[in-house]
Amino acid sequence: MTVPSLEVRDAAVNLGGVKALDGVSMTVESGRLYGLAGPNGSGKSTLLAAISRLLDLTSGSILVGGEDVMRRTPFQVARMGLARTFQTVRLMPQFSVLENAMLGADQSVYGGSFVRQWLMPWWTRSREAQVRARAEAALERLHLMDLRDEPPLSLSYGVQRKVEIARALTAEPRLLLLDEPTAGMNRTERDEIGELLLRLRNEGVTQVLVEHDLKMMVDICDHLYVLDSGHLIASGRPADCIREPKVVEAYLGRGRRAAA
Amino acid sequence: MSSWYFSHLTLIQGMLISIPLALSVQIALRSGVFSFASIGFYGIGAYGTGILTMRGWPVLPAMLLMIVASGVVAYLMSAPLIRLRGLYLGMVTFAFDLILTVVATNGGELTGGALGLLGVPLGMTTAGLVAAAVVAVLLVSQLERRAVGRALVGIKASEELVMSVGVDLRSRKRTVFAISAALGALSGSLYVSTFSTVSPTSAGFTLIITTLTMAVIGGTSSWIGAVIGTVIITWLPSLAATIGEYQHLVYGVVLVLVVMYAPEGVLGALRWLWHKVGPKKPAISTTGPPGRESVVAERVEEGLSR
Numbered sequence: 308m309t310v311p312s313l314e315v316r317d318a319a320v321n322l323g324g325v326k327a328l329d330g331v332s333m334t335v336e337s338g339r340l341y342g343l344a345g346p347n348g349s350g351k352s353t354l355l356a357a358i359s360r361l362l363d364l365t366s367g368s369i370l371v372g373g374e375d376v377m378r379r380t381p382f383q384v385a386r387m388g389l390a391r392t393f394q395t396v397r398l399m400p401q402f403s404v405l406e407n408a409m410l411g412a413d414q415s416v417y418g419g420s421f422v423r424q425w426l427m428p429w430w431t432r433s434r435e436a437q438v439r440a441r442a443e444a445a446l447e448r449l450h451l452m453d454l455r456d457e458p459p460l461s462l463s464y465g466v467q468r469k470v471e472i473a474r475a476l477t478a479e480p481r482l483l484l485l486d487e488p489t490a491g492m493n494r495t496e497r498d499e500i501g502e503l504l505l506r507l508r509n510e511g512v513t514q515v516l517v518e519h520d521l522k523m524m525v526d527i528c529d530h531l532y533v534l535d536s537g538h539l540i541a542s543g544r545p546a547d548c549i550r551e552p553k554v555v556e557a558y559l560g561r562g563r564r565a566a567a
Numbered sequence: 568m569s570s571w572y573f574s575h576l577t578l579i580q581g582m583l584i585s586i587p588l589a590l591s592v593q594i595a596l597r598s599g600v601f602s603f604a605s606i607g608f609y610g611i612g613a614y615g616t617g618i619l620t621m622r623g624w625p626v627l628p629a630m631l632l633m634i635v636a637s638g639v640v641a642y643l644m645s646a647p648l649i650r651l652r653g654l655y656l657g658m659v660t661f662a663f664d665l666i667l668t669v670v671a672t673n674g675g676e677l678t679g680g681a682l683g684l685l686g687v688p689l690g691m692t693t694a695g696l697v698a699a700a701v702v703a704v705l706l707v708s709q710l711e712r713r714a715v716g717r718a719l720v721g722i723k724a725s726e727e728l729v730m731s732v733g734v735d736l737r738s739r740k741r742t743v744f745a746i747s748a749a750l751g752a753l754s755g756s757l758y759v760s761t762f763s764t765v766s767p768t769s770a771g772f773t774l775i776i777t778t779l780t781m782a783v784i785g786g787t788s789s790w791i792g793a794v795i796g797t798v799i800i801t802w803l804p805s806l807a808a809t810i811g812e813y814q815h816l817v818y819g820v821v822l823v824l825v826v827m828y829a830p831e832g833v834l835g836a837l838r839w840l841w842h843k844v845g846p847k848k849p850a851i852s853t854t855g856p857p858g859r860e861s862v863v864a865e866r867v868e869e870g871l872s873r
Contacts, residue, residue: 361727381730390731397728399720408723414733418744421742426706426713431713438714445752478732 310373312337312482313358318367320353320537327353329537331367335482335515341506342528342545343517346557349534351517352394355484358515359391360384371482388413390442390473390480394487394517398459404470405455408442411477416441438477445476448503464491472500475508483507483514487525501527521549532558575805576693582801584757586794589781591750593793594707595783598743599723601653603775604644604660607667608637610770612755614671614678617687617765626690634749641748644739651792662831664775667816671767684759691760697860699757704748707782707790710746740786773815780818784825786832795833 313335320328328350336340337352340435345350356362358369360381368377376384392409398407416430416438424431446452449469454462459470472488485504495518504514505527524531524545531548533541535536535557541548548554572579591605612633619629651659671678679685710719718739721729731735754768759765777800785796804814 336866359731361730381727382733385731385733393725393728393731397725399717401720402717409714410729412730413717417714419860421739424713425709428709428713435713474732496751501745522826541678 309321309369309503310337312372312564313515314370314373315354315358316368316370318352318357318369319364320357322353326450326493326537328357328364329535331534331539331540333532335513337481337513338511338516339529340516340527342524342531343506343515344521344524344531344538344554345534346547347535349557350537352486353532353537354534355391355486355515355517359484361464381433382414385478388481389484390475390478390482391484392468392475392488394490396464396467396471398467400460400469404440404451404459404462405439405446407459407470408445408473408477409438411445411474412479413440413480414443415478434462441479442473442477444478445473448476449473450499465496468492468494468550469500471565472503481513483512485514485516485518487519489518491518498525500538525549546556551555568686570659575715578805580693580696580761582602582797583700584761586700586754586777587750587757588754589755589785589793589797590634590703590707590790591747591776591781593785593787593790593849594710594743594750595728595747596787597711597723598719599726600740600743600747601657602660602744602747603657603779604641604648604663604744605747605776606671606770606775607660608641608665608739608748608751609755609758609774610664610667610671610767611637613716613751613759613770614684615752615756616756617684617759618677619759620690620705621684626688627762630753630760633756633769633806634752638749643743648672649737649740649744660777664770665772665804667695668767668771671770678767681767683764683769687759687763687765687767689763691757691785696761699753703753704794706746707793709749709852711789724802724867726868742766759817764777774799776815776822780822783822783833786834788831792832792834799833 311334315331315333318328318331319326331350331354343354345351353362357364359378361409364377370376371384371387371389374387374388378517399410414519415433419430435447443452443455446455449468449472451469451473452467462470468488468491472485474481475485491499492500501523504516507516508529517523528545531541531543531545532539533548533554535553540553540557541551588605588609592603595602597603612630614624615633615636616624616629619632620626633822648656648659671683672681673678694704710716718729718734721732723737726736729739755765756769758769781796781800782793783796784799785794786792800818831838
């Protein structure tokens with residue numbers, strides 16, 4: 308039996324008296340694409356923040372590759388092979404698209420102490436080239452090579468989101484968390500991203516995808532988890548999941564369900 | 568030329584001494600660490616080097632000791648400090664500077680009280696000042712390049728971002744804090760061994776404002792900005808002699824104007840100009856800013872593809 312890539316056990320998060328997550332458990336097996344759905348404010352982003360250790364759980368635990376990470380810092384979890392994108396785009400305006408993507412792999416490729424990174428250009432040269440090659444490969448996959456030297460803020464929102472994904476891919480993660488990667492994209496771009504995620508899945512990258520586009524989730528995910536008000540209300544095959552009365556109710560409200 | 572040089576020697580020396588100090592504020596601000604602690608370490612460097620050389624130490628070992636000690640003390644001190652965010656860190660480090668001023672005033676014979684240290688042995692040549700400024704620039708410019716540069720700028724963009732790409736945020740911030748303090752101590756040591764005196768007011772409120780003005784007017788995005796700012800703030804008063812007594816008022820107004828209208832400083836303005844008049848790259852048609860038209864186009868496209 309293989310160790311699951313990610314396990315969340317009875318996770319709870321209290322944010323100033325509000326239960327953002329309440330007793331959520333989920334298992335994510337290696338090499339599969341999981342969807343995390345739910346209406347606004349249901350706790351999806353909170354769960355991703357907890358998994359990447361940017362937010363502490365009030366109770367419960369999280370295991371990455373079978374290892375309890377509750378005592379790990381975010382950067383340590385990142386070095387275990389976890390990469391993520393953010394719901395709000397986080398790019399460095401001073402740097403080009405390429406350099407923004409390079410940030411994703413810097414630490415894993417460079418390694419070494421701060422002083423080495425700082426004062427030994429001869430030591431960093433080959434590493435810099437390696438990071439650049441990785442970043443270019445990631446930009447290639449997202450068809451961003453033409454824009455590699457542009458400052459990111461001059462680009463449309465959808466393209467900025469792609470740079471965000473490229474940065475995560477540059478890290479060559481084993482576990483990838485995507486927080487609404489296609490927000491602000493048109494249908495063609497969304498389909499492109501959907502295909503990319505499927506290809507990554509076939510390459511063995513485990514993924515957890517948060518999306519509002521349920522159609523996309525049903526099309527590409529192996530398994531769907533649905534949250535509502537911090538509770539896990541459904542789990543299973545995506546097509547079945549979205550038909551469950553609880554899920555329909557969470558998305559459309561009680562009245563609509565009666566009407567349907 | 569040489570008569571001009573000698574009549575302006577004090578300004579030239581002052582400018583060279585200010586470069587490491589302006590850099591110390593610039594690297595902190597650039598990495599999103601809003602700290603004025605390096606001004607306090609400027610005072611520690613000046614007093615420390617002064618006291619040691621007056622007791623017979625040669626200048627260079629005294630300077631080195633103060634620089635290294637400041638870096639180490641700052642690194643230890645930073646553990647609780649870097650938990651503070653933004654302005655709170657600014658306020659605490661500001662208080663740190665003012666407390667040191669009080670300590671220097673009340674230090675009795677050791678610090679010379681309100682008068683400060685007088686008759687510190689002169690041990691610094693202008694060539695030495697140039698060398699120190701060049702070394703400081705080299706060290707700081709390397710902090711802006713490659714992985715180190717991206718990680719530090721990333722801190723300012725988003726702390727969660729740099730943590731999520733595997734950067735040890737706490738350790739990076741502490742190291743920046745220590746480097747900033749060492750640069751401050753360097754500048755103070757240079758000052759005392761060039762001008763042979765230091766008083767409690769030389770590292771007080773006025774210096775904080777002047778140095779901050781240098782870094783912000785020049786632009787905090789690069790060491791070039793700090794150097795430009797230092798040059799401007801050093802020569803501005805002598806060029807406009809009339810502003811003499813209103814100097815700090817003028818600094819204040821200029822600072823506010825720059826922050827409001829040119830947040831990236833002179834360097835940012837120069838870059839903008841270069842972008843306007845410099846060589847044009849071929850425009851890429853598909854990537855306009857997300858204006859009204861492109862949103863409409865996107866919606867139309869979306870409609871068509873359904």
